[in-house]
Amino acid sequence: GAVVSQHPSRVICKSGTSVKIECRSLDFQATTMFWYRQFPKQSLMLMATSNEGSKATYEQGVEKDKFLINHASLTLSTLTVTSAHPEDSSFYICSARDFQDRHTIYFGEGSWLTVV
Amino acid sequence: AQSVTQLGSHVSVSEGALVLLRCNYSSSVPPYLFWYVQYPNQGLQLLLKYTTGATLVKGINGFEAEFKKSETSFHLTKPSAHMSDAAEYFCAVSDQETSGSRLTFGEGTQLTVNP
Numbered sequence: 001g002a003v004v005s006q007h008p009s010r011v012i013c014k015s016g017t018s019v020k021i022e023c024r025s026l027d028f029q030a031t032t033m034f035w036y037r038q039f040p041k042q043s044l045m046l047m048a049t050s051n052e053g054s055k056a057t058y059e060q061g062v063e064k065d066k067f068l069i070n071h072a073s074l075t076l077s078t079l080t081v082t083s084a085h086p087e088d089s090s091f092y093i094c095s096a097r098d099f100q101d102r103h104t105i106y107f108g109e110g111s112w113l114t115v116v
Numbered sequence: 117a118q119s120v121t122q123l124g125s126h127v128s129v130s131e132g133a134l135v136l137l138r139c140n141y142s143s144s145v146p147p148y149l150f151w152y153v154q155y156p157n158q159g160l161q162l163l164l165k166y167t168t169g170a171t172l173v174k175g176i177n178g179f180e181a182e183f184k185k186s187e188t189s190f191h192l193t194k195p196s197a198h199m200s201d202a203a204e205y206f207c208a209v210s211d212q213e214t215s216g217s218r219l220t221f222g223e224g225t226q227l228t229v230n231p
Contacts, residue, residue: 006159034218043206043221044160093159095219103148103167105219107160 003027004096006108013084013115020080021111023094030096033077034105035069038091050077074099084115118143118209120222128228135179135194137225139207142188149190150208150219151181160206166190177201202229 003026013019023033031052036044048069049057056069066088068080077096081088093110123138141147148167152160164175171183181192190207204226208219 004159043223046218046220049218091157095160103165104162105150106162107152109159110157112157 004030004094004106004108006092006094006111008111009109010112011114013113015085015115016083018080018082019084019113020078021092021094021113023077023079023096023108025075025096025098025106028096028106029074029099030077031074031099032097033071034095034097035067035077035079036093036095038093038110040091044093047079081113084113086115089113089115118147118211118220120207120209120220122205122207122222122225124225125223126226126228128230129197130230131199132196135192135197135201135227137192137205137207137227139181139190139192139222140188141190141207141209143209143211145211148210149181149183150210151175151179151190151192152206152208154204154206154224156203163192163205197227197229199229199231202227 005024007022033050035047038044046059047062050069050071052071058064071077091110095105095107097105119142121140150165151163153163154160163179164173166173166183174180179194183190204224206224207222210219
């Protein structure tokens with residue numbers, strides 16, 4: 001089946017630094033990718049919708065200058081957490097919609113971010 | 117606006133018993149409905165989806181769900197639970213007008229399978 005790969009799976013960074021998380025669709029083209037945040041024992045919260053070649057659409061309450069999203073190609077979207085703080089520590093999950101099957105969305109394995 | 121309610125944050129069953137995870141949705145337009153499973157520290161895996169057509173949908177690992185418009189429900193069932201079914205399950209909805217692009221998730225149900 002279709003595969004979405006996230007990298008890194010785990011990352012620890014110091015407060016004030018920036019960290020980039022990559023999301024790749026390995027065997028399909030994804031014109032739309034989504035970034036979610038998940039706190040322990042909670043559901044997924046949509047942060048933003050990333051469209052290839054255009055600006056991301058952020059959900060209400062998500063700081064676009066803090067969570068930079070780039071979707072430069074049909075197989076890659078990146079989330080950069082800028083000036084990270086401990087409260088940004090979370091599980092970040094991306095998903096991708098298959099260009100040829102719009103009703104199916106595949107999820108990455110997730111990335112654990114710990115800010116110390 | 118759409119929303120999903122999963123009744124029961126924790127469900128515990130014995131191995132071999134019926135699994136029933138409840139999901140009710142709210143949508144002003146015809147919905148697309150999904151069930152995902154999440155194992156610890158992993159992403160989500162699609163179990164099954166309803167878009168149009170047959171209201172009884174069969175998915176992977178022996179799971180199935182039935183779309184009942186009159187009850188606004190999309191409950192997930194499996195006739196016989198296996199230890200490997202222990203995981204977190206999420207019901208999700210999106211609307212057909214946006215071609216199923218944005219998913220709204222329920223709070224999740226943690227399934228425990230007892231030997």
